[in-house]
Amino acid sequence: MTSNSLVSINELKIDVRITKSLRLKIVDSATFDVERGQILGLIGESGSGKTMLCRSLVGTLGRRGAYIAGGDLVFDGIDLITAKPSDWRDIRGKRIGYVPQSALAGPNPVMTIGAQLAEAIEQSENHDKDYIRKRSLELLEIVQIRRPEIVLKQYPYDLSGGMKQRVMIACAIAQQPSLIVADEPTTGLDVTVQAEIMDLLKRIRSEFSTSIILVSHDLPLINDVCDDIVVMHAGATVEKVSSAQVSHSLHPYTRALYSSRIDLVEPKGQLVTIKGQPPTVGQWPSGCRFADRCDFVVDSCRSASTVPLVSVAQDHMTACLRFDQIGK
Amino acid sequence: MNELTRKQRFKNWLALPGGWGILIGTIMFAAIVIMGIVIPLFGPFKPNAFVGDPSVAPSFKHPFGLDQLGRDVMSRTFASVWIDIGVSFFGVTIPLIIGTIIGILLGVTKIKIIRSVVSSIIDGINAFPLLVVAVAMLAFFGAGLKSVIIILSITNWARYARIARTRAVVVSQQNYIEAARTLGYSKSRIVIKHIAPNVSAESVAYALSDFIIVITVISGLSFLGLAARPPAAEWGSMIADGRAYLANGWWMVIFPGLALCWAAISLSFIVEGMSRRDRGNS
Amino acid sequence: MKNQALRKILGRLVRAFSVSFWVMFISFTIIRLTPGDPATARLGVEAGKAATDALRKQLKLDVNPIQQFFSYTNGLFHGDLGISLQTGRPVLDIVKSTLPVTLTLILLSTAAAVIISIPIGTYIGWSGKSSSVYAFRTLTSIILATPNFFIAMIGILFFSVRVNWAPVFGYTPQFPGNLKYLWLPVAVNTLIMTAVVSRVLSSSVLETKGEEFVETGIIRGVGRIRFFWFYILKPSLAPTVVLLSYMMGTMLGATVILETIFTLPGIGREMIGAVLTSDYPVVQGILLFFGFITVALSFTGDLIAFWLDRRVKI
Numbered sequence: 001m002t003s004n005s006l007v008s009i010n011e012l013k014i015d016v017r018i019t020k021s022l023r024l025k026i027v028d029s030a031t032f033d034v035e036r037g038q039i040l041g042l043i044g045e046s047g048s049g050k051t052m053l054c055r056s057l058v059g060t061l062g063r064r065g066a067y068i069a070g071g072d073l074v075f076d077g078i079d080l081i082t083a084k085p086s087d088w089r090d091i092r093g094k095r096i097g098y099v100p101q102s103a104l105a106g107p108n109p110v111m112t113i114g115a116q117l118a119e120a121i122e123q124s125e126n127h128d129k130d131y132i133r134k135r136s137l138e139l140l141e142i143v144q145i146r147r148p149e150i151v152l153k154q155y156p157y158d159l160s161g162g163m164k165q166r167v168m169i170a171c172a173i174a175q176q177p178s179l180i181v182a183d184e185p186t187t188g189l190d191v192t193v194q195a196e197i198m199d200l201l202k203r204i205r206s207e208f209s210t211s212i213i214l215v216s217h218d219l220p221l222i223n224d225v226c227d228d229i230v231v232m233h234a235g236a237t238v239e240k241v242s243s244a245q246v247s248h249s250l251h252p253y254t255r256a257l258y259s260s261r262i263d264l265v266e267p268k269g270q271l272v273t274i275k276g277q278p279p280t281v282g283q284w285p286s287g288c289r290f291a292d293r294c295d296f297v298v299d300s301c302r303s304a305s306t307v308p309l310v311s312v313a314q315d316h317m318t319a320c321l322r323f324d325q326i327g328k
Numbered sequence: 329m330n331e332l333t334r335k336q337r338f339k340n341w342l343a344l345p346g347g348w349g350i351l352i353g354t355i356m357f358a359a360i361v362i363m364g365i366v367i368p369l370f371g372p373f374k375p376n377a378f379v380g381d382p383s384v385a386p387s388f389k390h391p392f393g394l395d396q397l398g399r400d401v402m403s404r405t406f407a408s409v410w411i412d413i414g415v416s417f418f419g420v421t422i423p424l425i426i427g428t429i430i431g432i433l434l435g436v437t438k439i440k441i442i443r444s445v446v447s448s449i450i451d452g453i454n455a456f457p458l459l460v461v462a463v464a465m466l467a468f469f470g471a472g473l474k475s476v477i478i479i480l481s482i483t484n485w486a487r488y489a490r491i492a493r494t495r496a497v498v499v500s501q502q503n504y505i506e507a508a509r510t511l512g513y514s515k516s517r518i519v520i521k522h523i524a525p526n527v528s529a530e531s532v533a534y535a536l537s538d539f540i541i542v543i544t545v546i547s548g549l550s551f552l553g554l555a556a557r558p559p560a561a562e563w564g565s566m567i568a569d570g571r572a573y574l575a576n577g578w579w580m581v582i583f584p585g586l587a588l589c590w591a592a593i594s595l596s597f598i599v600e601g602m603s604r605r606d607r608g609n610s
Numbered sequence: 611m612k613n614q615a616l617r618k619i620l621g622r623l624v625r626a627f628s629v630s631f632w633v634m635f636i637s638f639t640i641i642r643l644t645p646g647d648p649a650t651a652r653l654g655v656e657a658g659k660a661a662t663d664a665l666r667k668q669l670k671l672d673v674n675p676i677q678q679f680f681s682y683t684n685g686l687f688h689g690d691l692g693i694s695l696q697t698g699r700p701v702l703d704i705v706k707s708t709l710p711v712t713l714t715l716i717l718l719s720t721a722a723a724v725i726i727s728i729p730i731g732t733y734i735g736w737s738g739k740s741s742s743v744y745a746f747r748t749l750t751s752i753i754l755a756t757p758n759f760f761i762a763m764i765g766i767l768f769f770s771v772r773v774n775w776a777p778v779f780g781y782t783p784q785f786p787g788n789l790k791y792l793w794l795p796v797a798v799n800t801l802i803m804t805a806v807v808s809r810v811l812s813s814s815v816l817e818t819k820g821e822e823f824v825e826t827g828i829i830r831g832v833g834r835i836r837f838f839w840f841y842i843l844k845p846s847l848a849p850t851v852v853l854l855s856y857m858m859g860t861m862l863g864a865t866v867i868l869e870t871i872f873t874l875p876g877i878g879r880e881m882i883g884a885v886l887t888s889d890y891p892v893v894q895g896i897l898l899f900f901g902f903i904t905v906a907l908s909f910t911g912d913l914i915a916f917w918l919d920r921r922v923k924i
């Protein structure tokens with residue numbers, strides 16, 4: 001893989017331990033790279049394994065009984081699969097910032113915003129109080145929170161959803177990490193607030209040249225902000241395409257995700273939703289996992305043993321056997 | 329064929345969260361009620377008959393032994409079912425009915441003054457621990473089981489009323505109630521047909537756990553000599569009587585105590601099972 | 611905001627006062643439940659008119675109810691709860707001399723229950739293993755279904771009858787000496803409270819464990835002790851505190867039985883004595899105190915819960 005990518009994920013597999021002998025496959029072939037200074041959009045329906053993938057980047061899979069079952073996961077030259085607790089201490093917060101899923105439940109409800117920022121700012125270095133306060137105010141200003149002095153003393157309960165999410169972002173960037181993983185940072189927020197958060201992420205990237213993995217299930221929302229888009233379906237990467245080329249996607253699933261919103265904003269048009277349900281986690285059919293929901297399906301889609309991710313153009317990979325038929 | 333599906337359906341029901349708890353609790357409860365009917369009616373000894381020497385240890389003839397007056401402890405233990413479970417039943421259902429009705433009316437009434445005054449009376453009654461207010465009232469009513477039922481009726485309704493009021497407010501704001509209102513159904517019809525059934529489900533669920541509390545209160549009051557009085561067979565008062573003979577007559581205390589626990593535990597298994605089913609986890 | 615929090619607390623205070631009013635009203639009214647006339651009920655019909663009239667006057671039942679309530683509340687504000695019919699002692703004195711024993715009993719049990727429940731509850735909740743949660747819930751529901759007087763009897767059977775570790779009679783009010791008489795009733799209360807408290811704590815910890823913010827704490831590499839307090843215990847504690855304050859009230863009520871069994875000179879046994887001798891002013895006075903203490907407990911519990919966790923509705 002390209003050696004100077006910040007993150008390089010190859011054929012990553014994540015399993016969950018259900019009982020002593022039973023394992024559930026949650027992710028079974030995730031492949032993509034994140035370049036330095038890039039915003040990468042990770043898209044997929046709920047249940048496709050996005051959150052698990054994010055957790056593998058901060059080493060918290062074990063908490064939920066999950067573990068990496070195979071593949072490569074490299075961050076800035078460090079093999080995260082074999083990382084020791086001491087390695088994690090150096091990575092988490094300092095080099096990878098994490099914005100957990102769900103804005104409303106993100107901040108700790110029993111700590112003031114100030115205390116949480118202080119925790120995010122200092123881990124081992126014993127900065128004095130004044131420094132922490134100054135830095136906290138600075139961070140709140142970066143994420144455009146008004147009246148930061150007051151907010152420092154407040155509890156998450158007193159803040160709106162958008163404010164909470166800004167605080168979480170402030171915590172994530174506190175130690176100027178080279179990568180921010182933002183898991184669905186706009187889910188549950190108002191449309192206008194969603195747009196503001198997108199702007200904020202874009203600004204953070206341009207100001208600090210941070211790489212961002214931006215997870216969402218809303219492709220049209222994040223497409224403008226992202227450089228590259230990676231699409232996950234049923235635990236596998238099905239397409240990687242630059243955001244400019246999304247409208248020329250060569251995977252039917254990506255196309256469906258992209259068009260579902262366009263029709264929403266044009267009331268006259270017919271609402272295109274993706275038909276059917278994704279296959280049950282871990283019980284994926286052989287062949288193409290999207291076959292049952294696809295308009296382009298032919299017999300060979302189902303009979304193929306695997307559907308490989310192939311390069312179809314520069315910076316464009318797709319896992320569709322019939323990509324040459326799509327878009328014609 | 330039909331038999332098979334019924335068996336299968338039962339198995340499926342059992343596999344749902346809390347299924348085993350409800351089943352075991354129900355069997356345990358049924359068992360003690362049946363014993364409470366069978367032993368006093370068909371058992372060889374009457375609960376208040378003197379059938380042997382005082383304080384005889386358990387034997388084959390008297391599995392639970394004889395008490396300080398030579399009465400058969402087993403007959404007395406199961407004769408108590410009538411009082412403990414029977415009286416508790418009234419001690420639960422009367423407050424359940426009164427409290428639920430008041431609570432529903434409180435939840436739907438538009439008259440603010442009634443709502444706030446009655447609500448704060450409810451809070452006031454609930455401020456006292458149940459056992460304490462029952463004991464205090466017995467000072468004025470005079471001891472006895474009848475007084476206990478009356479007292480439970482005039483105090484315990486407040487807990488039911490609080491639950492019913494909260495629920496009634498929630499239910500009456502639901503869409504289908506609004507719909508019924510716009511369709512011009514009369515208020516009483518809406519309350520009786522739509523609100524009451526919804527609210528009472530929750531109250532009945534609470535009643536089951538209240539049953540445990542009420543059994544404990546009644547046996548506790550009897551233990552203090554304020555509810556069932558000697559020579560009536562009742563678990564609490566049997567335990568109180570046996571207390572003085574604990575050193576060489578443990579069976580006089582332990583068997584009625586175990587029966588009391590059995591009844592309460594069976595109910596608590598049912599309650600636990602039902603709440604697991606509600607929460608939907610295993 | 612600060613103001614908002616203050617307003618909530620004030621609102622809760624107002625509610626505590628309004629409930630206290632009803633507590634007072636109920637304690638006042640309760641004597642009226644007597645079938646017929648309280649004075650006759652106590653003295654018997656054969657007592658004669660002069661004696662019943664005198665008692666009625668002593669009980670302040672000789673004027674109209676509104677005046678009665680007025681003089682009753684007026685008396686309360688001056689610390690006058692009436693005089694015992696049995697001993698002639700002021701009720702307030704009786705309360706003052708018996709309440710410390712009861713409070714010692716309750717506070718010791720509460721402290722012990724909290725100390726035991728926190729490790730058990732957090733361990734069971736955090737480990738989250740369904741088999742141990744199941745066993746734990748079954749065990750605690752058995753303890754909770756067992757009446758305190760039966761647990762006390764079993765305790766006496768083992769510790770007073772078999773070995774003489776816990777004397778069932780007597781009491782000394784001095785500190786280390788009283789533990790000899792108190793430890794068994796305290797243990798009974800502690801067992802029950804521990805069952806309730808650790809049960810609620812374990813289910814809130816289990817809930818907290820699944821929350822997203824816990825992930826954040828792990829990722830930040832928060833120190834062990836800090837993590838335990840801010841990310842496990844504190845977010846889970848509010849429901850437990852509310853329940854604990856309620857349970858303290860219930861335990862207070864249960865002392866009427868426990869103090870009778872262990873012949874402890876506390877307020878609960880005093881009340882039973884007063885009930886058995888129809889000592890109306892003492893019954894009313896103690897009932898009032900039970901009510902006030904419960905109101906104060908639940909107010910304090912709500913306040914602490916709110917201080918711990920702003921999400922709490924008070």
Ligand SMILES: Nc1ncnc2c1ncn2[C@@H]1O[C@H](COP(=O)(O)OP(=O)(O)O)[C@@H](O)[C@H]1O
Nearest residue numbers: 016026045046047048049050051052064065281
């Ligand atoms: N501890 C677990 N045990 C079993 N299944 C799990 C566990 N955690 C997550 N899953 C399952 O893994 C799948 C992927 O989860 P997730 O990564 O959260 O998806 P996404 O973030 O894309 O919505 C989901 O279907 C979820 O049910």
Ligand SMILES: [Mg+2]
Nearest residue numbers: 050051101184
């Ligand atoms: Mg997710």
